[in-house]
Amino acid sequence: MTAVVRETSTQPTSRLRLKDVFVLGAWWGLVTGLVEGAGLLGLQHAGWLNWKMAQMSVAREILWVSPVADLLLFAGLALSICTLGVLIPAIRDSRVLGFIFALMAVFDWGSLSGRLRIPAVVMLSLGLATVWTRWFVKRPENRLRNMRRSLPWLVATAVVLLIGVQGSRWMAERQAMAGLGPANAGAPNVLVLIMDTVRADHVGIYGYNRATSPRLDRFARQGVLFENAISTSSWTLPAHASLLTGRFPHEHGAQTGPYDGRYLSLAEEFQHRGYRTGAFSANTYFFSRASGFGKGFVRFEDDFTSVRDMAARTLYGRKFYDFVLQRLGYDDVPGRKRATDITQSVEHWIGASGPRPFLIFANYFDAHDPYLPPQPYRSRFSPGKTPGGALNSFVLRLNLRRPEQLQGEIDAYDGAIAYIDDQIGSLLDWMDARDLSKTTIVVILSDHGESFGEHGLLMHRNALYRETIHVPMVMRWPGHVPENVRVASPVSIASLAATLLELTASDNAAQFPGPSLVPQWRAASPVPSSDLEFPLAELAQFHFELEKQNPVYSGSMRSVVTPHWQMIEHSALGAMLFDWSTDPGELHDLAANPEGRAVAQGLSRCLHDNPRKLDEKQCGVEEATEEKH
Structure with a gap:
C-alpha cells in the first residue's frame, strides 16, 4: 500500500x-x-x-x-x-x-x-x-x-x-523551359506592369495636380495613352483574370473565389509560342498561384519568397502579427513585398535567362491599403511625417476614426504612387541600358481604382463608381506603336489580351475575344462611336457584416460606360445613370428624368440580352446621346 x-x-x-x-x-x-x-x-x-x-x-x-x-x-x-x-x-x-x-x-x-x-x-x-x-x-x-x-x-x-x-518546383521550371518550342524570329518581348489600386485621376498625365508620376508621364509620351481605360471590376481577382483571359467576370467566373482555368490564358498562349513566361506578384493575396493564376507561367513568384513572408503565413506568425506587432504599432501587411523587390526580381529573371522572348506580368502593391510607402515617399505630399496607415482592410480597419485623417491617407497614397513610379522608371532605365526597350512591348496599367470618401465610400470592392474602375493604361513599342497618341474612347482592360495577340501576330486570336485596341491608334481619325464596344464592369455581392454601408453588401452590380454615360445597375436597388463627361464625380443621377430613363433602359436591356456585345446600335443610345451632346 x-x-x-x-x-x-x-x-x-x-x-x-x-x-x-x-x-x-x-x-x-x-x-x-x-x-x-x-x-x-x-x-x-x-x-x-x-x-x-x-x-x-x-x-x-x-x-x-x-x-x-x-x-x-x-x-x-x-x-x-x-x-x-x-x-x-x-x-x-x-x-x-x-x-x-x-x-x-x-x-x-x-x-x-x-x-x-x-x-x-x-x-x-x-x-x-x-x-x-x-x-x-x-x-x-x-x-x-x-x-x-x-x-x-x-x-x-x-x-x-x-x-x-x-x-519539384525547380524541376517543373526546368522541364517547362526545356519543353518550349521555337519562338518566331523577331518575336517581341512583352512586359505588363500592373500598379495595383492606382486610380487614373491621381496620375499626372491624367490631369492630377501633384507630381505623383513623372516617369509614367514621360513614358506615356513615347506611346499610346488610353484616357478612359475601364477595369472589369473594382478589385484584384476578377480584374487580373480579365487581363489574362480577355474575358469579363461573368465569363471567367473569378468573382468571389479562385480562377478555375476554364479559358486559355495569355501565359499559356505565349508559352505555347516559345516564350519564357514569368509572373512577379506583390499582391500575394489575389494574384497568386493559390488564386488560380499559376497555369502557363514558367516562373511565378508570389508568396514564400522571403523569411518574413514565410513566417507570416504560419499560424503562430499570424497570431504574432495580430496580438503583438499591431499592439507595438506595426501597421503594415506582414511580409509585404515592396516595389523595389518586384523590380529587382524582374531584372534578375530577365538577366539570368537566355535569348528567348519573354512575357512578364508584374504586380506592384504599394498603393494598396494600408498606405505605407517607405520614406521619403510616405511624407512627400504631406506636412506630417507619418501620414497613412489609418485604413487597413487586412485588420478590418475599414473606417476613419476622425474625418481629418482622410487627407493623410490621400497624401500617403499619392506617395505610394510616386514610389511605384520611381521603381518602374528604374526598371525602364535598366532595360534601356541593355538595349531591350526597342524589342519589348511595355504596358503599364492598373487593375482598379480606390475611393477616398466619394459617394461615402472608402477603399474598393464596394461599388462600381468611376473612381474605382477608371484606371491608367499606357502602351509602348518603339517603331510599332505610335508616339504621343491619346485615345479618348472608353476601352476595357479586358481588351489587353486581344491587343497583345494582334501586335505579336498570333494566329490564335479567336481564343481572346477582345476587341483589339490596335484600330484605336491606327485609324486616321477617331473611331466612330457607332463602332465602339462599351466597357463592362461587374462586381459580385459581398455580404460582409462590417461593410453594410457598401452598395455591394445588398446586391451584385454591373456597369457599362459609353463615350458620355455610365450606367450602374444594382440587382436590388435598380439603375443609376451619370453623364461622366460633364459630371466626372458622378454626383447627379439622371436615371429618373425622361431622357436618362430612356438611356438607362437601353443600356440595361443590352446588359441582359448580350453583355459581350455592348454598343450604340445594340443599346439604342444614339438618339439620346446626340440630343444631349
Whole structure:
C-alpha cells in the first residue's frame, strides 16, 4: 500500500532532464507544424478557411515551412523553460511541460480554419491538453522513449517535404523551359506592369495636380495613352483574370473565389509560342498561384519568397502579427513585398535567362491599403511625417476614426504612387541600358481604382463608381506603336489580351475575344462611336457584416460606360445613370428624368440580352446621346 502511494506522488512531479525538455519541444514542434501545413493547404483547397485566413493564402511550401517554423518556436520555448528552470525548478515538471506543449499544438490546429472563436479554441485546447498530459505523466519515460525514437522520422519527413516541394518546383521550371518550342524570329518581348489600386485621376498625365508620376508621364509620351481605360471590376481577382483571359467576370467566373482555368490564358498562349513566361506578384493575396493564376507561367513568384513572408503565413506568425506587432504599432501587411523587390526580381529573371522572348506580368502593391510607402515617399505630399496607415482592410480597419485623417491617407497614397513610379522608371532605365526597350512591348496599367470618401465610400470592392474602375493604361513599342497618341474612347482592360495577340501576330486570336485596341491608334481619325464596344464592369455581392454601408453588401452590380454615360445597375436597388463627361464625380443621377430613363433602359436591356456585345446600335443610345451632346 505504501509503495503505491509513493509511486503516484513522485511520478507526476518528476523533473525532466534538459535533453528531454528539448526532445519534448522538438517532437511537438514538428508534429504541430506537419499537421498545420497539411491542414492549411487542405482547408484552403476545400474552401473552408474564413475570409481573413483565406486572404493570406498558402502554397505547397507551407508543408515544410510550418514544421520548420514550429520546430524553431517550440525549441525556443524549450530553451526559455530550461533557462527559467534555474530559478523555478518546478517548471521542468513533466506535467507542466507536457501541458504547455500540448496546449500550443491543439490551439494551433483548432485555429487553422479561422471559423472557431478564440475562446472556444482556448477551451478546447485546455481540455484536450489536460487529457493528453494525464496520459503522458502516467509513464513519462516510456512516452519520452517513443518520442526520441520517432523524432528522427519526423525530422526526415520535414526534410523530404522541403526537398520534394522545392525540388519539384525547380524541376517543373526546368522541364517547362526545356519543353518550349521555337519562338518566331523577331518575336517581341512583352512586359505588363500592373500598379495595383492606382486610380487614373491621381496620375499626372491624367490631369492630377501633384507630381505623383513623372516617369509614367514621360513614358506615356513615347506611346499610346488610353484616357478612359475601364477595369472589369473594382478589385484584384476578377480584374487580373480579365487581363489574362480577355474575358469579363461573368465569363471567367473569378468573382468571389479562385480562377478555375476554364479559358486559355495569355501565359499559356505565349508559352505555347516559345516564350519564357514569368509572373512577379506583390499582391500575394489575389494574384497568386493559390488564386488560380499559376497555369502557363514558367516562373511565378508570389508568396514564400522571403523569411518574413514565410513566417507570416504560419499560424503562430499570424497570431504574432495580430496580438503583438499591431499592439507595438506595426501597421503594415506582414511580409509585404515592396516595389523595389518586384523590380529587382524582374531584372534578375530577365538577366539570368537566355535569348528567348519573354512575357512578364508584374504586380506592384504599394498603393494598396494600408498606405505605407517607405520614406521619403510616405511624407512627400504631406506636412506630417507619418501620414497613412489609418485604413487597413487586412485588420478590418475599414473606417476613419476622425474625418481629418482622410487627407493623410490621400497624401500617403499619392506617395505610394510616386514610389511605384520611381521603381518602374528604374526598371525602364535598366532595360534601356541593355538595349531591350526597342524589342519589348511595355504596358503599364492598373487593375482598379480606390475611393477616398466619394459617394461615402472608402477603399474598393464596394461599388462600381468611376473612381474605382477608371484606371491608367499606357502602351509602348518603339517603331510599332505610335508616339504621343491619346485615345479618348472608353476601352476595357479586358481588351489587353486581344491587343497583345494582334501586335505579336498570333494566329490564335479567336481564343481572346477582345476587341483589339490596335484600330484605336491606327485609324486616321477617331473611331466612330457607332463602332465602339462599351466597357463592362461587374462586381459580385459581398455580404460582409462590417461593410453594410457598401452598395455591394445588398446586391451584385454591373456597369457599362459609353463615350458620355455610365450606367450602374444594382440587382436590388435598380439603375443609376451619370453623364461622366460633364459630371466626372458622378454626383447627379439622371436615371429618373425622361431622357436618362430612356438611356438607362437601353443600356440595361443590352446588359441582359448580350453583355459581350455592348454598343450604340445594340443599346439604342444614339438618339439620346446626340440630343444631349
